[in-house]
Amino acid sequence: MKFSYSKPFPKHILGPLAKVWIFYILLSVVIVWGLTRFLQKYIEITKNQTEISQVQGHIYSHENRRLEERIERTKQTLKSMRGKATYTVNVKDSIKGVLEMIPDSITIESITIDYSSLVLKGVVPSKEDFKNTIxxxxxxxxxxxxxxxxxxxxGWYSFISTNSSVLPFIEKASN
Structure with missing residues (x-):
């Protein structure tokens, strides 16, 4: 017996249009969730790289300061070496000048040269020879x-001649 004029067909809780909407809503939720996870990982990786870059920056700035200090010490050493070289040349010229002013008749036993003084010790035939020459x-x-x-x-004389000046006889080396 048949009580209905229409043919029976299965009824679904959700219609085809609702199924499409649910599919796209779920797809959107999964995409948003995936993008959120991706962005969280990307932010975490970027944060780690930033920390690594900051540490490297500190290391490089520390190394830069150390190199600048070494350069400054090297400059000071070079300046000191130049000063010592100049001093050596000045001492050499001063000694040469002192030796050139001593005549053959006078025998020098020792010469002491300081920045602003000169001490000569030696033997001279007469006081006048010393006074007229040296x-x-x-x-x-x-x-x-x-x-x-x-x-x-x-009959000769031993002498000690002490000479000093306010101005330096030998230019001091600048350190």
């Missing part, structure tokens, strides 16, 4: 000159 030159170079003569048994 003492005149020393007076023109130094402000203060003092000579002590000691007679020797052979």
């Amino acid at each position: 003492q005149q030159r020393l007076d023109s170079i130094f402000e203060n000159s003092h000579v002590v003569f000691t007679p020797l048994n052979n």
